[in-house]
Amino acid sequence: MNFPSELKYTKDHEWIKALEGNQALVGITEFAQSELGDIVFVDINSVGDSLKADEVFGTVEAVKTVSDLFIPVNGKVLEVNPELENQPELVNTDPYEKGWMVKIELENPADLEGLLDSAAYQNLVS
Amino acid sequence: MKNTPFLDKHLALGAKMAEFAGYNMPISYTGINDEHFAVRNSVGVFDVSHMGEFILKGPDALDLIQRVTSNDASKLVAGQAQYSCLPNNNAGIVDDLIVYCLKPNETYLLVVNASNIEKDWNWIAGFNDKGVQMENISDQTCLVAIQGPNACKVMEPLTPADLQKLKYYTFEKNSFAGVENVLISATGYTGAGGIEIYFENKDGNAEKIWDAIFEAGKAANIKACGLGARDTLRLEMGYCLYGNDIDDQTSPLEAGLGWITKLKKEADFPSKAALVAQKATGITKKLVGFEMLERGIPRHHYKIVDSEGNEIGHVTSGTQSPSLGKAIGLGYVNVPHAGLDKEIFISIRDKGIKAKVVKTPFE
Numbered sequence: 005m006n007f008p009s010e011l012k013y014t015k016d017h018e019w020i021k022a023l024e025g026n027q028a029l030v031g032i033t034e035f036a037q038s039e040l041g042d043i044v045f046v047d048i049n050s051v052g053d054s055l056k057a058d059e060v061f062g063t064v065e066a067v068k069t070v071s072d073l074f075i076p077v078n079g080k081v082l083e084v085n086p087e088l089e090n091q092p093e094l095v096n097t098d099p100y101e102k103g104w105m106v107k108i109e110l111e112n113p114a115d116l117e118g119l120l121d122s123a124a125y126q127n128l129v130s
Numbered sequence: 131m132k133n134t135p136f137l138d139k140h141l142a143l144g145a146k147m148a149e150f151a152g153y154n155m156p157i158s159y160t161g162i163n164d165e166h167f168a169v170r171n172s173v174g175v176f177d178v179s180h181m182g183e184f185i186l187k188g189p190d191a192l193d194l195i196q197r198v199t200s201n202d203a204s205k206l207v208a209g210q211a212q213y214s215c216l217p218n219n220n221a222g223i224v225d226d227l228i229v230y231c232l233k234p235n236e237t238y239l240l241v242v243n244a245s246n247i248e249k250d251w252n253w254i255a256g257f258n259d260k261g262v263q264m265e266n267i268s269d270q271t272c273l274v275a276i277q278g279p280n281a282c283k284v285m286e287p288l289t290p291a292d293l294q295k296l297k298y299y300t301f302e303k304n305s306f307a308g309v310e311n312v313l314i315s316a317t318g319y320t321g322a323g324g325i326e327i328y329f330e331n332k333d334g335n336a337e338k339i340w341d342a343i344f345e346a347g348k349a350a351n352i353k354a355c356g357l358g359a360r361d362t363l364r365l366e367m368g369y370c371l372y373g374n375d376i377d378d379q380t381s382p383l384e385a386g387l388g389w390i391t392k393l394k395k396e397a398d399f400p401s402k403a404a405l406v407a408q409k410a411t412g413i414t415k416k417l418v419g420f421e422m423l424e425r426g427i428p429r430h431h432y433k434i435v436d437s438e439g440n441e442i443g444h445v446t447s448g449t450q451s452p453s454l455g456k457a458i459g460l461g462y463v464n465v466p467h468a469g470l471d472k473e474i475f476i477s478i479r480d481k482g483i484k485a486k487v488v489k490t491p492f493e
Binding site: 041042044045047063065067068070 | 146157158161162163358361362425426427429449450452457479
């Protein structure tokens with residue numbers, strides 16, 4: 005499985021990717037999508053909300069199961085990936101690029117340092 | 131946790147395994163949707179050896195079956211099978227099952243749910259006061275379901291049995307893939323057609339049959355399918371799953387199983403009088419199919435509410451239907467809300483998501 009080294013990870017199987025200007029993208033890992041199986045609906049109603057780390061920002065529905073989505077660090081939800089409305093399966097096929105879930109504004113970019121790096125996350129799921 | 135004789139096959143195919151009813155079972159191999167479509171469009175294979183099998187034998191075998199099951203097994207001829215259930219003493223259901231008539235008035239095979247093997251055995255044994263010989267052959271019996279529109283055609287070279295002429299809910303014993311004495315049954319839990327085969331696990335039979343099935347199905351793109359696809363396939367047909375849609379608390383009449391509840395049969399069976407009364411006064415809740423009109427996936431235990439938010443029932447099964455591309459479910463609702471096209475709301479994460487009652491099989 006692939007765990008890109010430029011991303012940070014959580015024990016809840018989200019990844020976060022820092023963008024310019026205190027923003028970041030959040031999604032779920034390849035391991036997470038593989039455990040969930042065919043994803044049929046990404047339900048996110050938290051745009052505009054300021055959330056604390058580990059709070060729920062949405063829910064992902066697979067054929068067989070449903071799972072909450074947790075925000076990795078404190079931040080405000082700015083945008084949901086619009087492609088997921090009609091193509092939730094992008095989370096399965098391309099979890100780190102086209103399958104991103106939300107764009108957030110980081111409360112404190114330094115928070116990312118406290119998350120798992122690629123090697124540590126890989127260790128967790130192997 | 132128990133394993134079926136096909137564990138090595140599942141692992142070699144990269145199956146995602148999980149515990150189900152005390153067995154280590156394949157949930158999926160290449161993905162639930164992929165396996166689902168293999169069965170709807172061509173042919174798929176399920177290892178369902180976790181299911182339970184009892185042989186009932188002796189001059190009073192039929193009498194015992196008639197006194198524990200709701201359907202009328204006296205109608206069965208040799209080579210015929212029947213869907214039935216075991217009512218409990220509170221007008222609920224101990225289990226649902228299939229009764230196979232091997233020899234009328236003499237030998238029957240009962241196929242029960244894996245999660246209920248011990249409960250069913252004890253329940254039936256409790257009625258066995260005339261010395262019917264009961265044998266639990268669950269541990270040594272393999273059950274493989276080969277399902278889909280191409281299933282019979284591609285399996286035909288493996289057996290002298292005329293699979294394409296085998297009528298629904300009939301069976302015969304024949305050789306299959308060089309193994310003698312295989313019970314070949316035109317039954318299944320997918321609504322896609324096909325067969326289920328029962329055979330004894332001995333002398334490497336399991337591997338021999340498994341390999342032959344996949345070799346014979348190669349040209350039809352045969353796929354191994356797990357319990358995940360089994361669930362989406364049965365749900366599209368509106369078939370009940372014990373533990374979800376029916377259980378010790380639900381009456382067969384509420385569950386829409388009136389067609390297997392023969393209240394006029396001669397033999398008395400548990401709760402027969404209560405079910406007769408229930409039929410006369412009318413049921414108050416009913417298992418219905420529904421489809422989502424707004425975005426959301428219904429799940430077991432979610433509440434069903436009316437437009438004002440009053441609770442009117444609960445979901446027993448739900449999924450995104452791979453074939454129909456919409457979310458569907460089964461659930462109990464109070465009778466005034468159970469009519470076709472009635473608008474109901476599924477409470478998903480504290481929001482009422484609109485749905486409507488539809489007929490099953492879903493379409």
